Ligand SMILES: Nc1ncnc2c1ncn2[C@@H]1O[C@H](COP(=O)(O)OP(=O)(O)OP(=O)(O)O)[C@@H](O)[C@H]1O
């Protein structure tokens with residue numbers, strides 16, 4: 001080790017900017033950190049893509065023939081559900097990533113730095129939105145290959161994509177709260193997933209809710225996944241329903257209003273080990 | 274912060290379930306000095322470092338670092354401290370360079386300053402060749418050095434190092450000591466926990482020994498050694514020599530408790546004026562026809578201090594006490 005003079009020079013002074021600037025800049029620094037890692041561990045992204053592809057193939061070819069009453073081809077009906085499920089399942093990487101950072105002691109380091117408090121969480125949720133965008137593009141392609149034919153305007157399709165990413169972002173914050181609350185990466189993994197199965201399957205994602213028993217339908221018709229799926233479906237199939245879209249947006253905003261402060265609080269009170 | 278200590282803590286308490294990790298810990302480090310924190314596993318060293326670096330809130334007590342309260346002024350304090358925790362907190366999937374640069378950005382350096390700092394620090398810690406590899410491929414010692422590099426991005430006025438040289442090879446350890454000494458000579462205050470007593474001896478101006486979350490001894494390395502005892506003569510007599518006779522010869526030289534291990538023909542005698550006495554003892558033994566296999570004047574090391582203070586067991590089981598005397602604290606080598 002050679003002993004260079006430590007940099008007491010002026011240029012190693014921190015830059016002074018308003019707080020909001022650093023909330024964003026620090027979050028972007030950390031989002032970048034997460035994103036550069038994705039190509040370095042490609043298996044993670046590959047597996048999180050394979051799973052929804054399997055769902056597409058299974059539903060399209062195994063269950064598809066038996067499901068009726070969708071008012072369009074089953075694959076056209078299915079894809080909105082697949083997109084929603086993909087981004088919602090994909091949001092669990094947020095909690096897993098945070099729990100991993102906690103276990104590795106990285107959160108301790110971040111918390112000892114004079115950086116914006118929310119940045120670790122915002123950075124992670126943002127990078128997961130980017131990651132989810134990629135997966136949605138892959139799913140779109142797979143859908144086209146198995147006969148998915150979106151209708152209506154391209155603008156509406158972008159609207160659907162925007163709504164899906166908002167959903168991804170909102171569910172990432174729920175996942176972040178779980179990741180900061182549990183004691184291990186494994187727990188973040190299972191606790192993050194388990195409740196999503198009933199939520200996505202007891203919805204209009206894969207089958208029309210009319211086929212469900214009344215008590216289940218009462219739940220399915222009102223829960224956020226159904227509302228997001230219906231809104232996205234409308235946008236993709238040229239049956240736009242403004243009320244449903246606003247309801248879906250309201251759900252996402254509501255989730256953000258509740259879970260951003262919750263997860264920030266959990267972050268501030270947690271340290272590793 | 275001319276007159277006030279760089280680090281001061283009073284009555285820190287922290288409890289985990291039924292474990293009282295800190296039980297009224299007091300400590301103090303003057304600006305520009307090194308405070309060494311010694312203590313066995315589980316003594317509460319890491320807990321204290323966590324509190325002083327704002328990661329943990331104490332249940333009771335208060336602490337100020339660089340004049341700032343660790344709880345009330347936590348936000349302001351974070352720009353005044355650097356921390357290298359006990360476990361290297363580096364991102365495995367980033368390169369060494371990316372890790373340090375990211376920390377620079379999070380300290381709110383400009384992009385160019387962060388990059389320049391990363392280059393300087395990687396060079397200083399001998400990591401230039403590995404700078405572009407992901408940390409996953411680093412050895413434990415390399416991670417440790419990278420972690421330290423990251424904690425020095427801002428050359429903060431107060432630096433906390435939790436076992437900084439654990440897992441380093443001797444060359445890296447010496448290099449680390451040089452880096453720390455250089456920082457201190459430039460005015461940085463360092464709080465250093467360590468298991469290597471030699472490290473505390475080398476670096477620390479002031480040492481506290483912690484056990485069960487409390488300070489059980491403190492002072493300079495020399496003061497602590499004197500607390501355990503001064504110089505002593507350790508002697509092994511030849512096979513078949515008269516140990517009783519040897520003990521009698523030594524008694525007048527002893528200023529404290531003498532210890533005799535008859536089976537090993539080993540005697541330990543605390544003495545006042547080391548060197549001359551050694552010569553006199555050798556002459557007397559010679560005159561009495563007692564063969565000496567080995568004789569040495571030994572100062573107590575911090576290891577002796579540590580073991581005697583923290584009540585660790587010694588290998589003194591075979592030491593029988595000379596009449597009316599108790600065995601010495603500390604273990605003969
Ligand atoms: N998060 C925690 N939950 C429960 N107990 C804890 C926690 N952190 C520390 N402890 C306990 O508090 C005590 C002090 O721990 P600490 O890590 O401060 O010791 P230490 O002096 O750093 O030890 P070592 O030399 O092994 O690093 C130990 O008994 C430890 O088990």
Ligand SMILES: [Mg+2]
Nearest residue numbers: 318319320359
């Ligand atoms: Mg420790």
